Amino acid sequence: MDILNGFIVGIQVAFQPTNLFFCFIGCITGTLVGVLPGLGPTAVISLLLPMTFHLNPISGVIMLAGIYYGAMYGGSTTSILVNIPGEAASVVTCLDGYKMALKGRAGPALGMSAIGSFIAGTVGVILLMVMSPPLAELALKFGPPEYFSLMILGLTLLAFLSSSSISRSMTMAGAGLFLGTVGLDNLTGLPRFTFDLSTLTDGIDLVPVVMGLFGVSEVLSNLEQHIATREILKTKIKNLFPSKKDWLKVKWTLVRGTLIGFFLGILPGGGAIIASFASYAVEKRCSKEPETFGTGAIEGVAGPEAANNAAASGAFIPMLTLGIPANAVMAVLLGALIIHGVQPGPFLIKERPDLFWGVITSMYVGNVMLLFLNLPLIGLWVRALRVPYGILFPLILLFCLIGSFSLKNNIWDMFTMIIFGIVGYLFRKYKYDTPSLVLAFVLGPMMEASLRRSLLLSNGNPFVFFQRPISVVFLVAAVVLVLSSVLPGLRKKRETIVVETDD
Numbered sequence: 258m259d260i261l262n263g264f265i266v267g268i269q270v271a272f273q274p275t276n277l278f279f280c281f282i283g284c285i286t287g288t289l290v291g292v293l294p295g296l297g298p299t300a301v302i303s304l305l306l307p308m309t310f311h312l313n314p315i316s317g318v319i320m321l322a323g324i325y326y327g328a329m330y331g332g333s334t335t336s337i338l339v340n341i342p343g344e345a346a347s348v349v350t351c352l353d354g355y356k357m358a359l360k361g362r363a364g365p366a367l368g369m370s371a372i373g374s375f376i377a378g379t380v381g382v383i384l385l386m387v388m389s390p391p392l393a394e395l396a397l398k399f400g401p402p403e404y405f406s407l408m409i410l411g412l413t414l415l416a417f418l419s420s421s422s423i424s425r426s427m428t429m430a431g432a433g434l435f436l437g438t439v440g441l442d443n444l445t446g447l448p449r450f451t452f453d454l455s456t457l458t459d460g461i462d463l464v465p466v467v468m469g470l471f472g473v474s475e476v477l478s479n480l481e482q483h484i485a486t487r488e489i490l491k492t493k494i495k496n497l498f499p500s501k502k503d504w505l506k507v508k509w510t511l512v513r514g515t516l517i518g519f520f521l522g523i524l525p526g527g528g529a530i531i532a533s534f535a536s537y538a539v540e541k542r543c544s545k546e547p548e549t550f551g552t553g554a555i556e557g558v559a560g561p562e563a564a565n566n567a568a569a570s571g572a573f574i575p576m577l578t579l580g581i582p583a584n585a586v587m588a589v590l591l592g593a594l595i596i597h598g599v600q601p602g603p604f605l606i607k608e609r610p611d612l613f614w615g616v617i618t619s620m621y622v623g624n625v626m627l628l629f630l631n632l633p634l635i636g637l638w639v640r641a642l643r644v645p646y647g648i649l650f651p652l653i654l655l656f657c658l659i660g661s662f663s664l665k666n667n668i669w670d671m672f673t674m675i676i677f678g679i680v681g682y683l684f685r686k687y688k689y690d691t692p693s694l695v696l697a698f699v700l701g702p703m704m705e706a707s708l709r710r711s712l713l714l715s716n717g718n719p720f721v722f723f724q725r726p727i728s729v730v731f732l733v734a735a736v737v738l739v740l741s742s743v744l745p746g747l748r749k750k751r752e753t754i755v756v757e758t759d760d
Contacts, residue, residue: 287327437701
């Protein structure tokens, strides 16, 4: 199926009334998630995941995807008006967006954020549509050894780009791989690490794990902090549409931000946060007036906002075409598809063109919805900022408990969620990388299956991974990443020992 025919199929699917409704629900929920500080798309998608089990897979994924890229839009509102990032990817927008608001230019800042996000999101979806089919065709040449090596590279790259140290990220990835082995062995049918508990026979479910790690731990982390009353900038918001001078300043900023965001979004562990920082750094370096950055430069709003929205589109490429999630949100979406009986990967386009093209086309529709949700309804989102955390947090915990129990009507899932909530809180407190654990937990069973199939096909020969060129490239790249992180630390330690010896 070529791109044009696929797009036609996508239009037919995306414009079905049910799918339009859930696209709207996803976009408005995502915007609200972005506006309210303390929440994030991963936590909210985890909360709403059980609800999608009563929907068809297409409507469910359309809604969850809308939450993800909708949060990228909404996060800029609090960054500009309150100087608090509503979503982690909007941290950089605070630097110049709030300064613009203090100068009485909150309107152009909000307008540039919304329109720039729309442009970048639309271009990102076009690139997603163009690049996905060729990548899926390439992936059809992959066998079990290539898939195993690719997953090794993905986990290594995630650890390499993580905010915490690579040793901590790899430790978390190892913990996720271990959790993925709990339950019955797929080949032998024998129980593993179940400790004779019948509830662990089917393994540990993804939903209570992610709801605990992201939803409950988010609440616990925020309760620990002293949360003062959020002071919303008291200024009249006018002139939402940026001036001609503003557009001349940002025309190339939007192009660079979109491309940087999209391609960094494809990388495992890259994502919107790194993309927004990278875009800001590039714009400051390219600017003829770098000293204006941090004082209210509109380029400092346009670049990061374009980057984080384009990154949200790029993240769908490896998940849909390779079955490899680029970040924690994509890992949850991957788990949702698997629960629905849909296996993302190179065969998805041929086996489920309605889902593949329907989700992509709905992202066009969602971008248009978000443009009209963000600009005219800014007053509504400002009011949403006044929701007291004393009301918000108990509701989040209630939804977490209901969602985890409704999965199988099993009280053990509620205990699992609570346990992982406490564990997730401790991970946050001691700076351990939770997304690495989630991605490894989702990828673990697939990695194990690819490893064992490879060894079965090669009669137990472990060198099968080094006899296939694509597999060798992935493994070498993973080794280079690890060495590039470990060697500088070892060299520094050695120099310190030599200096102490000389003294």
